[in-house]
Amino acid sequence: MSTVPPAPAEARRRPAREEVRRALLDAAARTFARQGIDGASLDDVAAAAGFTKGAVYSNFGSKEGLVAALVDDRVSAYLDLGLAAVENDPGATLAERARALGDRLTAATDEQHDWHLLFLELWQRTVRSGRTEGAFVQRRRELHAAVAGAVAAHAEQAGAELPLPATSMATLLMALSNGLAIERLVEPGSVPDDLMGQVLALVVQAGPAAGTGADQH
The missing domain is CATH 1.10.10.60 (Homeodomain-like)
Known part of the structure; x- marks a missing residue:
């Protein structure tokens, strides 16, 4: 013993x-x-x-350091989640990738309820202060650039032409994701699980807008 x-x-x-x-x-x-x-x-x-x-x-x-780290953490997670959703099937069409991305981001609204509430507060603080710098603004810019780059790369990989420049597609994607997340938080039944995926698939299937076809990057 x-x-x-x-x-x-x-x-x-x-x-x-x-x-x-x-x-x-x-x-x-x-x-x-x-x-x-x-x-x-x-x-x-x-x-x-x-x-x-x-x-x-x-x-x-400090508290500001914690907030900045939290923004960095959640924005990185958002990007990783989106990339994972569209990289599972390299042979998928651009519309299929867009639908998969939309469906995954919609599911993330339910999984990351706290982050969406925090996002709204950070957005509100930024707009009210008129600040054009800071962790929130900077990470949003970085996210936008990363999303635009990913959109252009996936369009090229799928052999498809984007209906809008990749930078505009990134703006549209982020705005649609945030807007539908807000609506789903307020009234979950108003945003079907497949709505965002359907919309994104329709967008990428549309023909290039006049004067934008050559400016995808």
Whole structure:
């Protein structure tokens, strides 16, 4: 029979820094969405994640640093989710890819309810302040450029001609995704699961608009 005493609680494995960071980001998304960014304290976020406020400061420095990291995290996740939806079938037509993308982004509205609420608050704060810089604006610009590049690449891969320049298609895609997400949050039954996919498929199947066919990038 072993005489070695059990390890004290403090000697047990501590969560890795990345685990702590992930837990804090997820907790921040929930807490900010439900209480508002200004209404929620770092103590609230830390408690929701099961840590002390010191963990927030050591990982993000401040509330603004946490908000910036959360924006970066969720925008990156949005892009990864969209790319995964259209890269499963390299032989699919552009319309089939558009439909798959629309269906996946609609499903994400339900899966990421807190992020959409937070997005609306960040959008509102940005518009009211008149700021043209900051984490939210900068990441939106980066997302738009990435979406435009992906749209152009998939059109080329599918051997299809876009109805609008890729930059305009990116603007349309982001606006449609955000707009339908808002409607679905307010009244879920008003936005069928396949509506966005149908609309995107119809858009890419349309012929190029006059004067835009050569300017896809």
